[in-house]
Structures are given as C-alpha cells and as structure tokens.
Amino acid sequence: MIVSPEARLVDYKAKRALVIDDYPSMRSAFKMALASFGMTKVDLAATASEALVRVKGNQYDVIISDYNLGDGRDGQQLLEEMRHRGLIGLETAFLMVTAESVYERVVAAAELAPDDYLIKPFNGEILRTRLDAILTKKEVFREVFRQFSRGNLEAAILGCDEIMKNQPKYFVDALRFKGEVLVASGEFEAAEALYRQIIALRAVPWSRLGLAKTLHLQRKDTAAENLLLDMLDEHPELVSGYDLLADVQVNQNKLQEAQRTLSRGVEVSAKSPRRQRRLGEIAYQNKDMECAEGAFKAAIDKGRHSIFLAANDFANLARVHLEQGDTKAASDVLTVNRRQLQESNEGKLVNAVVQSRISAQTGRPEEARNAMREAMQLKLKGARGEPELILDMVEACVKTGLDEEASELLSEVARNAHDSVALLDKAKRIYEEAGKAAEVAGILQKSTAEVARLSREGALLIQRGDFKNGVGKMLAAAKEAPRNPRVLMNTVWAILRLLETEGGDASMLGDARRLLDDATYLIPDHPRLGGLRTMLRGIEVAR
C-alpha cells in the first residue's frame, strides 16, 4: 500500500461527516466507504433543505455533497448558502462530488469554492486520499483560520507568510488565502500586487478574477473591464466573471453593456437568482421591460425555497407589469404568491403597495388610498422596503396629495441611499411629473445633511481615540439611515473597535450583530462584510 507520509495521521474516528446525495444508493455507498476507514459518525441528507437542517444542529468536520441535488438546487448553491448564513466556517471541509467534469470550470473561478471536488466514478481509496489531503491542509491552516475568524487579520496574514516559507506544498493555497484576507482588511493595493504575483506564476482563472476584483475595489474600472473582457473571451464559462464585469460596467455608468454582460452570464448559467435579479434591475433602468420581466420571473423561479428569494422579487416583477400597463399580470403575481407575501411584514408591505397601484391604475382611487394607508401602517410597524418600493409609495402619495407622507418617505430613501444617482433621479422625476419639482431639492438636501454630519463627527471622535462618544454619534447616524450600508458598516466597525479596546456591555454586541445583519441583507457581497463578521465572531468567542 502506498501512502503519502503525512496523510494517515488523520483520525477519522473523531470526525463527523454529512453526506448529501439525492440517490439513496449513493448515500449508502458513501457511508460504507467512509466506514471502511473508520469514519462512523456520518449523517445523511437527501435534499438541500434537509442538509440545511442538519448543519444548523450539528458541527461537521466534513461535508460531502453531490453537485446535482434533486430539489432544483445544486451543491454549489448549497455551499454558498451555508457560508453566507455562517452555518459552516472555514474549518469545515467541503468536498463536492460530480459526474460533470465541466464542474471544475465552475469551481475554477467561483468565489466560494469547495475545498476539493471528486469526479465520478471514484473508488473508496481515492475518496480517502482526497479527504486526507483536505483535512491535512485544514490542520496546517488551523491557526490562520482561527486568527482570521477572530478578526486578527494581521496575524492571519503573518500565518500565511509562515506557511509560504516553510511548507512549499501549500504555497499557492497560502497565497490565495492571503489575497482574500488582504481584500477583507481593505488592503486592496497589496492584494493587487499579490494577484499579479500569482499571475506571473500561472494565469489561473481565480487569480485573474482576484486581480479584477481588487482593481474594481480601487475604482480602476477601465483596467478591470479590459482584464475581465479578455478573460471571458478565453473562458466564456466562468460565470462569476460576468457578475463582476457587470459591477465594473455599472460603476462606469455603462448600463447597456452591463445588461449585455449579465444576459450572457445568464445564458451560461441561469440558475443563480441573484444574477437574474441584477439583470432585471439593470434592464429595468435601461427601460428594457421585456428583459426585466424575464429576469425577474427567473429570479423568483430559481430562488424558490432558498434564502435568496425576497419579498422584493415579487415587487420587482409586479412593477414591470404595471409599467407595461398589464394590471392583470401584476395582480396575478400577488395571487400566486399570496402565501409567501403573508409570511412577513416585508411581504405584506409589498402586497399593499402593489395592490394600491393596481387599484389606482384601474380607476379605483378609494381602494388605492385604503391599500396605501395599510402600507403606511406596516411601515410604522417597522416593515422594511427596498428603496424602489418606497419610491412607489412616494409616487402614490404625491399623486393623491398626501404631501407630508410623501416627503417623509422620500427623506427616508434619501438618507439611506444618498449616493444613488438613479434613485434620486427617479424621485425628482416623480415630483416633476406631479408639477412639484420645486419641493424635491429641499427635501433631499435636508434629509441627507443630518446623517452626513453625525457620520463625520463620529469618525472624527474615533480618530482621536474617543471610541465611546464616536460610537454614540455613529449609532445615531445608523438610526437616521437604517438602510444605508456604508453608515451601518462604519457603525459596526466602531462598536467592535470599542469592544476590543475598552470592552462594553452585551447590548452593544447585540447592536453590532443587528446592524451587521442589516448591512448583509442590503449588500450581501460587499468585501468589507467578511472582515467585520469575523471580527464580531472573534469578540463573541473571546467572551
């Protein structure tokens, strides 16, 4: 028997595994294979939802998932959902099993790649060597991961350097992880240099994608765009490249190009609800209602049963129908999805606003007013709505003469999205169409000034080392602008710094957790979130 020297040190008896496969025979085959090398603590799941339940209740060392899962979701989406929700950490080994050798290409540039993948057919011994290799690697990186998840980003970087120096076998792995840590800690220039170093070794897709991302984060969007266009030319199947390219193009205000980019991305892989939603939003801005309709429909379709489906998806689709004058279709959206819309206040809010617009468009002003009153009630009870939806409410209020309510709502949008040109333009248009153009500038100006002042003062205090008062200002800013991701992230950062340096009470920790959740809800992909989340986890662990 030939074994690599370090490999057989893994103690499988002590490890716990979860196997996810929709075929019962494959599940038991895995169980048998794992048992043959001593792994007996094995749980089985047939579907993604079953797997999520398992993962919530247990801590697994190893997750083995088939790529094709029966219930309309695949292993990659499951992995993303588990990581996004923080259900599994970096220390959990994730092995993807697939019959499709093409899957490698998906993984090659996926931002959230599994630790390794195994192509069917395979035998038990190969399964074991792959697990040996992953678990040994996890052991080598244990300290680095621990530092990273405690928010000690500098220590994590030093740990990577150490591995690069002493364990050449993991040189590229350490380099790759270091790149992620650098991005998480906002050191984009250093990350750029690192990715250039990897590309000099070999221009593997993930290194090019990493470079493009760091360029984008430094607002070097022209360079990022050229890089991504070249890469997609060579590797048209790298779906995450389209998402990044679209962001880069939106940043340069090239909305037509961004729409084309995402259309191509959707052609390569139609499965991601977030890609579909993004396409819908951009197509909507481009006034390409046909494309927007298709994309929003697909977002709902692909997002069913996953965390990636939100009440707002129904609002998006209904809005397109209303703009096409198809009140019947808009009404169908509400009927078909009644159950989901009644599940949360957000859903009820969407329902009320859309209902009100349908009534207004079909000449029933009384019903429209009632529905809008209900929407206002829901808002008072704390129901959150996307800015687009609030603007729908603003429009309805302006048209029915509820000027005070309109100005209140508009000011909320402005506070939370003071840097979104598209939204503010739309607000201006709404007021102009109602012949009230003069009012809008004042509302916008007044509502953004307070948030800006509080943020500025808070930042200044923190810079001077007065964390306590700085946090106070920041929290006030976050209260004014509860949906402004930048304000939220800055506040979380300030609270965490305060807790780290001076300690603080449990309610502070609760605030940080809540604000971070809110920010994650608003902008799930923002590069700062990972670092903040790990910093938070570090403080939680230390307590």
Added chain:
Amino acid sequence: MSDLEQQDLYAALLHEMKNNLVLMSITLDRVPHCGSEDHDKPLDEVRLLCQRASERLMQALFIYKNQLGGPLLNAIDAYSVEDFVAEMALQADSLRSQLRIETEIGAEVPPIWFFDRNMLSMALINALHNSVAYARERIRIRVRVEDGMLCVAIKDDSDGYPPHILKTVEEDKPLTSNGTGLGLRFASIIAKAHTNNGRRGRLCLRNEGGAVFEIQVP
C-alpha cells in the same frame, strides 16, 4: 427526434451507464481478497474491467462534448505532485494486489505544479490499466523535471509496446485501432492541450526493460 434531443439522449445514456458503473465499482470494492487464487484473480480482473469500462465512458463523454465545441481542459491549477502520484499509485494498487507498485519523485521536482489534475489522471489511468494487464511483477510511477517539463512516466516490466504503436505515436499519426490505440490518442490530446509560455505538452512512448508511457507537461 431532433438533433438536439438526440444529443441530449446520448449524453443522458452515457451518464446513466457511468453512474451505474460507479455503483458497481463501489460494490466490488466491498468484496475482500481471501488469499485463494481462484477467488482473488477473477475478482481483480472484474474490477479492472469495470474500471476500464467506466474510464472509456468518461473518455467517450469527453470526446463527445469536445466535438460539440467544449474546451479540452477544464481547469489548470496548482496541485501537489506528491499527492497526485500517491493517488495514481492507489489507483493501480487497488486493481491488482499481486503487483508491486513503486513510486519515485526526483529531488528536482517542486512540491506543486500547474496542471489539469482530472484530465491528466484520466490520461495516465489508461496507461496504468494497460500496465496492470501486461506487467509481470511491478509497475513504477516516476516523476522528474526535465528541461522545464514535468515528466510523469509509467513503466512496467512487460514485453513492451509493439513497434507499430511506437511508430504511430512518434509520427503523431491518429491511431484508429481500438483498445490501446484509443487510450493513447486520448492521452496525446490531453498532453498537447497543456501549454505554458508558448510550450506544449506531449506524449512519449518507448521500450526500456518494459513499456514506458510518459506524459510531459510544461
């Protein structure tokens, strides 16, 4: 039936067969050796046949997808040479217990190399299957770096390749015969698809106290 439906049907059929073979292979692995030649020898043979059949199906799927315009390689990335060799050895070892499998990694070989692990291993497994069938006592998997190329060789103590095969590979002619020919053709395509800095990989066959099958990747 439209062309597209037919293509889907072919792919689905190949997949289905492959999946069944996976299960068959895993089931066979559960049958232990018992020390009696009457039992162990046919068991080894049937395992080998099962693996060869699934390998062929993988190649068929690959060539089929490639003909539809799919790319040759899936993903070149950094892999540990040592782990790769250990895996290859295990593949050979699990097939026939009587053979001695030896591995040798030259001191000049760096710990990691960039290659398409899955495709390279598919190409090498063909040669391994051949050697398992023809070797007398031992198979040696040897890795060296020569002239900036990673050279992975599978060497056995068989009678070696027949001259006509050596000639066709050397002259880079397409091999049309079945059996060994198909595997070699596949290996050659995979080797050549590996490129780096303007250099291209290649397949070399020779006889040197047995058959030597070597893939070189830049």
